Amino acid sequence: MHHIGIDLAWGLKNPTGLAVLDDGGRLVHVSAVRTDDEIAAALEPWTSGPCIVAIDAPLLVTNETGNRRAERELNADFAKFQAGAHPTNQGKPEFSDGDTRGGRLVRRLGLDPDPRSGRARRAIEVYPHAATVALFRLGRTLKYKNKPGRTVDGLRAELLVLMGHLEAVPELHLGAEWVVLRTAVETARRKSALRVVEDQVDAVVCAYVGWVAVRRPDDVTTYGSATEGAIVTPTLPPDLVPGPAPVAVDPALRAIQEYADGFAATAEAAEQALALVTGLLDEAGINYLSIAGRAKTVASYAEKAMREVDGVRLYADPARDIGDTVGVRVILYVQSDVVAVAELLGDQVVVHDDRDLGSQTAREGRFGYSSRHLQIGLDAARAGEWPALVDRRVQVQVRTVLQHAWAEFEHDIRYKGTVPAEHASEFDRRFTLAAGLLELADQEFTAIRERLRSPEPADSADEDPDDPRIAPRELAAFLAGQYADAGWSRPDHYDWISGLLLELGVTSLVELGEVLRSADDAAIAERMGYRYPPGAVRRLDDALLAGFGRRYVDLHGNADRRDALAARWEKLRS
Numbered sequence: 426m427h428h429i430g431i432d433l434a435w436g437l438k439n440p441t442g443l444a445v446l447d448d449g450g451r452l453v454h455v456s457a458v459r460t461d462d463e464i465a466a467a468l469e470p471w472t473s474g475p476c477i478v479a480i481d482a483p484l485l486v487t488n489e490t491g492n493r494r495a496e497r498e499l500n501a502d503f504a505k506f507q508a509g510a511h512p513t514n515q516g517k518p519e520f521s522d523g524d525t526r527g528g529r530l531v532r533r534l535g536l537d538p539d540p541r542s543g544r545a546r547r548a549i550e551v552y553p554h555a556a557t558v559a560l561f562r563l564g565r566t567l568k569y570k571n572k573p574g575r576t577v578d579g580l581r582a583e584l585l586v587l588m589g590h591l592e593a594v595p596e597l598h599l600g601a602e603w604v605v606l607r608t609a610v611e612t613a614r615r616k617s618a619l620r621v622v623e624d625q626v627d628a629v630v631c632a633y634v635g636w637v638a639v640r641r642p643d644d645v646t647t648y649g650s651a652t653e654g655a656i657v658t659p660t661l662p663p664d665l666v667p668g669p670a671p672v673a674v675d676p677a678l679r680a681i682q683e684y685a686d687g688f689a690a691t692a693e694a695a696e697q698a699l700a701l702v703t704g705l706l707d708e709a710g711i712n713y714l715s716i717a718g719r720a721k722t723v724a725s726y727a728e729k730a731m732r733e734v735d736g737v738r739l740y741a742d743p744a745r746d747i748g749d750t751v752g753v754r755v756i757l758y759v760q761s762d763v764v765a766v767a768e769l770l771g772d773q774v775v776v777h778d779d780r781d782l783g784s785q786t787a788r789e790g791r792f793g794y795s796s797r798h799l800q801i802g803l804d805a806a807r808a809g810e811w812p813a814l815v816d817r818r819v820q821v822q823v824r825t826v827l828q829h830a831w832a833e834f835e836h837d838i839r840y841k842g843t844v845p846a847e848h849a850s851e852f853d854r855r856f857t858l859a860a861g862l863l864e865l866a867d868q869e870f871t872a873i874r875e876r877l878r879s880p881e882p883a884d885s886a887d888e889d890p891d892d893p894r895i896a897p898r899e900l901a902a903f904l905a906g907q908y909a910d911a912g913w914s915r916p917d918h919y920d921w922i923s924g925l926l927l928e929l930g931v932t933s934l935v936e937l938g939e940v941l942r943s944a945d946d947a948a949i950a951e952r953m954g955y956r957y958p959p960g961a962v963r964r965l966d967d968a969l970l971a972g973f974g975r976r977y978v979d980l981h982g983n984a985d986r987r988d989a990l991a992a993r994w995e996k997l998r999s
Contacts, residue, residue: 430631442624479635495649564668582685710960
């Protein structure tokens, strides 16, 4: 016998979900169609023999106004769980003559609409919201139906919770087609994409209600009657009480729901984390290729929370164990800058965890993934400035551009692609070889950068002869000699501070040398309390601040950082 679920749209504009379970609970078909002809054609292989067709739509409407008896009786049990049925009567245009789309479909398929008939080919009316409350002991219905005010991420999370409940039913074997549906939900970016999947998931719920009605008839309740319209649903557990949230099947489902509910705050925290880290690196003058931040999407969080290794959940308590919901990635040019950024974060924020994965790999005598991962949080002094980050941990990944290229490609191949088993060992060898070559290249880039620290004449062929400022490349070469122990600054920072020098009337390296001659670098470093290797531009910035004081603070080019500069000046004066 086949157990068929139809999440029937009342009109032809919206999709209708179809699902078929065999006697063993195996999902043998799931799809979405629109017309009655398409429904009949899609189900034909399973409706010609013994079957029960569970339809989420009225099959019979005889009352002119109000609720049918079936709805009144069901609502008495389920309304307090937000699972009450909507009124169905002939006053609605869909049922004006007492006929219904569900009833017409039942007649077309030649099914007996009496839920108590016991015939080999029959139809029953079901209601998924009430069914899920009873089946999965929910304190309220899941909010995966689109309504005003509900977001895509919220709808997705609720639908994933429902799918997780179905996946946990031992009698169901959902198979590859279900995996396709879950992937569609996890990757959906529009409500319309979720709607198509939602109808098919509801159809699976309908089919399972039909399965229970056949296999365990004592576990279902029939509201109403065959002559007035009847609704069949799993019996409400007598000890179940209404609640503000569904009773989670496991910590993963509960964590997914909580993460979806708080996603707006997480997204705001990600924006503030990106601004915080960017500001720290810019203030320190550390050269970087890029800084990016993100909040883990609800779909990505759900996938990670449900991830298994050899049939065992990877995260026993996802809410506690998944620490990368807010992440910042810093891409640098050379390995020494990775160390500088880690030291900077250690000085400016609270570092809860610091793992050098490249060193771990090296200690094991291997080449492979290299990245510095830090879990950071705010100290009390910064709480007012970054309120969204209070009591949150942010994962900061710091790596060179070559380490990043290897990590992204390796992740794309191993985790997003499919590596044939016969090629696995070959791919391992090739990835190891590439990692070793990139480590060597990182070392060479460091050597090149160190060589460039020594002052040499700069090629000025591309400089504008009418620009009165000191050319940025000449300034970079000069500062490399002036501050031999300083880190390399961002290229645009040399251009920026050259403009500040112009405001001070310093337009040549000779004049700059005279300005810096009286600067006490050791005293400045002591008063500033550097705990990280500041970039060359930051060193010059502090020297100019010490030498020119309030005049430097008030320069036009410093308007956007005047308060911060004034605080640094007080530090130097003390």
